[in-house]
Amino acid sequence: MVQPFNVSGVYEVIAGYTGGKVKNPSYEKVSTGKTGYYEAVQIKYNPKKITYKKLLEIFWKQIDPTDDNGQFSDKGPQYKTAIFYHDNGQKLLAEKSKKELERSRKFNKPIMTEIKRSSKFYPAEEYHQDYYKKNPTSYKTYKYASGRENFKEKVWGVNNSKI
Numbered sequence: 001m002v003q004p005f006n007v008s009g010v011y012e013v014i015a016g017y018t019g020g021k022v023k024n025p026s027y028e029k030v031s032t033g034k035t036g037y038y039e040a041v042q043i044k045y046n047p048k049k050i051t052y053k054k055l056l057e058i059f060w061k062q063i064d065p066t067d068d069n070g071q072f073s074d075k076g077p078q079y080k081t082a083i084f085y086h087d088n089g090q091k092l093l094a095e096k097s098k099k100e101l102e103r104s105r106k107f108n109k110p111i112m113t114e115i116k117r118s119s120k121f122y123p124a125e126e127y128h129q130d131y132y133k134k135n136p137t138s139y140k141t142y143k144y145a146s147g148r149e150n151f152k153e154k155v156w157g158v159n160n161s162k163i
Contacts, residue, residue, distance in 0.1 A: 007050060007058065008049055008050060009045050009046045009047075009048075009049025009050030010043060010044070010045045010050060010055075011044055011045065011046060012042075012043075012044040013041050013042070013043055013044075014041060014042040014044075014121075014123050014124075014129065015039075015040075015041055015123070015124040015128045015129055015131070016039075016040055016041070016042060016121050016122050016123040016124045017030050017035075017037040017038065017039060017040060017121070017122045017124065018037065018038055018040045018042075018084055018118070018119055018120065018121045018122070019036060019037050019038045019040070019082065019084070019116065019119055020035045020036035020037030020038075020119075021035075021036055022035055022036075022037075024122065025037050025122055026125065027124060027125055027128065030078050031076075031078065033076035033077050033078050035078070036077075037078060037122075038077075038078055038079075038080065038082055039078050039079060039124075040082075040084065040121070042121050042123075043055060052089075052090055052093055053093055053097065056083070056093060056094060056097040057097070059083065060097065060101055061152065061156045061158045062152070062158075063081045063113070064081075064148075064151055065081060065101065065107070065111045065112060065113040066107050066109035066110065066111060066112055067080075067081070067112065068080065068112040071148070072146040072147045072148045072151065073142075073145065073146040073147065074146070080112070080113075080114070081112070081113040081114075082113060082114040082115070082116050083098075083113065083114070083115045083116070084116055084117070084118040084119070085115065085116070085117060085118060086118045091115065091117075094115045095115055098111055098113065098115060106155065107155075
C-alpha cells in the first residue's frame with residue numbers, strides 16, 4: 001500500500017469500494033455505475049501523529065467538490081466524492097469541514113460531496129493497489145490528462161507531482 005504525499009501518521013492507504021449493497025464487488029461490476037458502490041480509499045492512520053481534521057483538509061484539496069457527476073475525466077456515480085465516517089465524532093468534523101469550505105466561497109457552485117455513514121469496505125483487486133508504482137507511465141498520463149493536477153494548482157496552489 002502507499003503512503004500518500006509522505007503524510008506523517010498515515011501508514012496505509014487501500015484502494016477499494018464502499019457504499020453499495022452487493023457482496024464482493026469487482027472493478028468490472030463497480031465500473032458500470034449500477035452497483036451503488038463508490039471507488040474509494042480506506043486510510044489507516046495514527047491519530048497521535050495526524051488528526052482526522054487534517055486528513056479532511058488534505059481530502060478537500062485532492063478533489064473537485066462541486067462535481068456531482070464524478071471527478072475530472074471519470075464520470076458516473078461510482079466516481080462521485082463522499083466522506084464515509086465511522087463514528088459521530090468523524091461525522092461532526094466532516095460536516096464542519098464541509099460547512100467551512102462552503103462559507104469560504106472558494107467555489108461558485110455548491111459543494112456536492114456527500115457525508116455518509118461508513119459501510120463495508122472491500123479492497124480492490126491487487127492490480128489497483130499501488131497502481132502509480134505498477135503502471136507509472138499510464139498513471140502519469142492519466143494524472144495530467146484528467147485535468148486534476150491543473151485544477152488543484154489553480155484552485156489550491158497544490159502540486160503533488162511526486163506521485
